[in-house]
Amino acid sequence: MVSYLIIILLVASIAAAMAGLIRARKQRELATVKVHSRPIYHALNAAIWTGVPALIFLILWSMSESSFQDMLVLSSFPGADQMTGAERNLLISEIRQVRAGNLFTEPSPEVLVGVEHLRSLEFIFRWAMVAVAASLASIGAFFGFRIIQHRYQARYSVERSVTWFMIFSSIVAIVTTLGIVSSLVYEAAQFFAKVPFTEFFFGLRWEPQIAIRADQVAGQGAFGMIPVLFGTMVISLLAMLVAIPTGIFSAIYLTEYANSRFRSVVKPLLEILAGIPTIVYGFFAVLTVAPAIRNLAMSLGIDASPNSALAAGGVMGVMLIPFISSLSDDAFAAVPRAMRDGSYALGATKGETIRKVLLPAALPGIIGGVLLALSRAIGETMIVVMAAGLIAKMTLNPFESVTTVTVQIVTLLIGDSEFDNPKTLAAFALGLVLFTITLGLNLIALHTVRKYREKY
Missing domain, CATH: 1.10.3720.10 (MetI-like)
Structure with missing residues (x-):
């Protein structure tokens, strides 16, 4: 559904750009004062207002949709408030597996009720996402079309949007790098809590085969x-x-x-x-x-x-x-x-x-x-x-x-x-x-x- 909405937003942005280009050209022909920005900037500005807010909403919605659904399903599940975190994760995983049709054993009646609740939530969330994305795109297209005026600084608006996009891309790259480094450092610290630092950096034998279970025979590593x-x-x-x-x-x-x-x-x-x-x-x-x-x-x-x-x-x-x-x-x-x-x-x-x-x-x-x-x-x-x-x-x-x-x-x-x-x-x-x-x-x-x- 999200991929289809993105394609629809792309088409809507192109349509808004074409409409904005036509309107800007007409106003440029009828203008009695000097026009601030070229028609192409008005077109790009209309496309940005149409597609970007709705696209940001879709990204945020996709990142948080599953979490909200899990929270609502567990809130209505009997006895879920008394479960541990691992038990709640196992329960919601079972509900989603049954919802996907992966039946390994006969699910309990409570799980089947949770599956029906999840199915209804998915239907509501799906159409709510469509409605909000369509509303944002429509409002953005209307605003981007209405602000096309002789002296409107469309070029500055487009340049600010591009600047913010580059800043966002830089932040994503930096955060990703920091996440990779922090995960490596954290897990490596867990390793050095179990294995001496000197053994790892100065040891001359590499045999990492150790006993994983109590009934398994293996060396010390x-x-x-x-x-x-x-x-x-x-x-x-x-x-x-x-x-x-x-x-x-x-x-x-x-x-x-x-x-x-x-x-x-x-x-x-x-x-x-x-x-x-x-x-x-x-x-x-x-x-x-x-x-x-x-x-x-x-x-x-x-x-x-x-x-x-x-x-x-x-x-x-x-x-x-x-x-x-x-x-x-x-x-x-x-x-x-x-x-x-x-x-x-x-x-x-x-x-x-x-x-x-x-x-x-x-x-x-x-x-x-x-x-x-x-x-x-x-x-x-x-x-x-x-x-x-x-x-x-x-x-x-x-x-x-x-x-x-x-x-x-x-x-x-x-x-x-x-x-x-x-x-x-x-x-x-x-x-x-x-x-x-x-x-x-x-x-x-x-x-x-x-x-x-x-x-x-």
Whole structure:
């Protein structure tokens, strides 16, 4: 219902804009004084007054509708006031499941009465939402149409609306970020209340298998994150060994050697790599690259695991090539032409100009691209989940399987584990560490790029 109402509001806003445009043009033709705003601003203002208040109401209504319905259903349910919070949540969940037709057992008569009450509330709420949204849209359209006058400052009104929208978007981004950080910090604090801080940050064993139920046999668990972080760094290093030279050399060739026709074809093809989903890279790594690497290692007499750090790191490096190549290309293109010409005028060759002029001048931009790619490599999930392995090892052998922070986060959160045991909470501690590392790399990269932009 909400989606249909949004479409209707969009159509009504377009209709109000067209009507406002026609009225503003007529008044502009008949005006004897200077008109303040162009007709397009009056049209946009009418569309804003028609659609925005009703849309805000729909968003707020959708966010609070279920809560009000649950509160009204529970208020009429016998004995609900004596239940605990968990029992009330379980009861309303059962009522909604029965309302949706998901019958696992025969519901009690009280639950059936609650279902009928919920059904009637949904009908009332639905049409109340339609009535209020239609009223707001009608009042807004009438007001936006009536205020179209010669001297009305429609342009200022539209600009204020856009400004408030940008402020709202910024607040949403900030609140979302704070919510993510606060949830990570809170759950990580719960983890460190159960596991010593020193064991997590300095331990050399990662075996988070502990007993979840009383009748289950399991070890005590070990939560040393160093093997997991070591595997992450090994795979990231292998990925950067593939991505950095390939990306920088391709950027140098496309900028300094390739003709415009070749560049116009190859550069978009290179950018396609950035648009391929990471799950596709993961399938490619586990089905093609990993078996090929294992066969190569066995032919050379080297033991190799089915999942290896080299397979995951190599495929991840291919995925990161567009990031380094694109940013390096922009850095080379931003170097003033006068620096190239001055080098050539002094008798330097193209290779010497690239080594001694372009690379030093574009180095801050290149470093920024490398750091951004490194943060992406550290936070990558799907490729390493499918091709890296699950066993935490501290080994530099690229043919061995290792695990990473993202793999362990996925593994720890899969299953029916209770949410308050150290095994599950360890995922949030790892997530906080990963967030801190990637945030630091992004800040360094942004600072480097900003310094580069200020210089050139």
